[in-house]
Amino acid sequence: NAGVTQTPKFRILKIGQSMTLQCTQDMNHNYMYWYRQDPGMGLKLIYYSVGAGITDKGEVPNGYNVSRSTTEDFPLRLELAAPSQTSVYFCASSYSSHPGGPSYEQYFGPGTRLTVT
Amino acid sequence: QKEVEQDPGPLSVPEGAIVSLNCTYSNSAFQYFMWYRQYSRKGPELLMYTYSSGNKEDGRFTAQVDKSSKYISLFIRDSQPSDSATYLCAMRYISNFGNEKLTFGTGTRLTIIP
Numbered sequence: 001n002a003g004v005t006q007t008p009k010f011r012i013l014k015i016g017q018s019m020t021l022q023c024t025q026d027m028n029h030n031y032m033y034w035y036r037q038d039p040g041m042g043l044k045l046i047y048y049s050v051g052a053g054i055t056d057k058g059e060v061p062n063g064y065n066v067s068r069s070t071t072e073d074f075p076l077r078l079e080l081a082a083p084s085q086t087s088v089y090f091c092a093s094s095y096s097s098h099p100g101g102p103s104y105e106q107y108f109g110p111g112t113r114l115t116v117t
Numbered sequence: 118q119k120e121v122e123q124d125p126g127p128l129s130v131p132e133g134a135i136v137s138l139n140c141t142y143s144n145s146a147f148q149y150f151m152w153y154r155q156y157s158r159k160g161p162e163l164l165m166y167t168y169s170s171g172n173k174e175d176g177r178f179t180a181q182v183d184k185s186s187k188y189i190s191l192f193i194r195d196s197q198p199s200d201s202a203t204y205l206c207a208m209r210y211i212s213n214f215g216n217e218k219l220t221f222g223t224g225t226r227l228t229i230i231p
Contacts (some may be wrong), residue, residue: 014194018118022143040125042205042223078121099144 001026004109012115013081019087021076021112023091024058030075031103034066035110036087043090047071049074050096078109088113120140120144120156123206123222131230136193140222145185147208147220150182152191155203155224164204196229203227 010077028038034046036040036066045058049068063085065077089112096103123140125200130136138152149168152189153161165180173180179192189208206222 040223042121043221045219055161092160092165105163105166108162110160111158 004060004091006109006112008112009099010113012117013117014084016079018079021089023070023074023109024072025093026049026072027093027107028071029093029095030071031096033092034076035090035092036060037090038087044112072093083116086116118143119147121208121220121222124225125223127226127228128197129228129230132196132197132198133164136196136227138191138204138225140189141187142208146210148211149209150189151207152180153205155205161205198229199229201228
């Protein structure tokens with residue numbers, strides 16, 4: 001199993017450009033998450049999904065969009081990139097035996113380092 | 118006041134020393150307590166998971182939870198250079214409706230000096 005994979009590893013965007021961060025997991029997990037990690041700020045939840053077709057906002061969703069058309073994939077879309085979106089983005093997945101209920105351990109991908117200038 | 122407070126370090130100790138990493142929290146609803154280890158330029162990985170007050174041991178690692186003081190610790194015995202990483206505490210609660218919230222500390226950067 002590859003676990004959680006993310007592409008690209010690095011990206012530099014100009015202000016106002018858009019891009020999609022890709023995330024795929026092969027563990028058949030029903031829950032998936034997007035976090036951003038800024039220096040000294042810990043991990044902040046952007047969006048999460050409890051299953052295909054279901055997404056919900058986390059703590060810092062502004063400026064981002066997500067979709068979940070399959071169990072495996074959970075792309076994160078940045079529209080009109082801003083310098084405040086410079087960060088390291090982590091995708092994670094976990095399994096819940098009760099959809100909509102609590103889940104078990106979250107497995108993280110290797111991250112995407114994004115710089116917006 | 119932040120829900121979870123963690124000393125960011127950095128913390129440098131000689132190889133073989135005992136390391137103590139700590140977090141405090143303010144939300145008494147937290148039920149589950151975790152420690153994640155994050156190597157440089159990698160994603161976090163779960164190291165320890167506990168849900169009750171007291172100690173939980175796994176090899177050289179011991180997680181300690183004191184719910185009355187809202188304080189958790191991670192102890193590393195016989196520290197090795199391979200333990201050099203950032204350690205994040207994380208806390209979780211599950212509501213009566215089954216919703217969960219996971220809150221991370223800011224991480225403590227640890228370096229073990231050979």
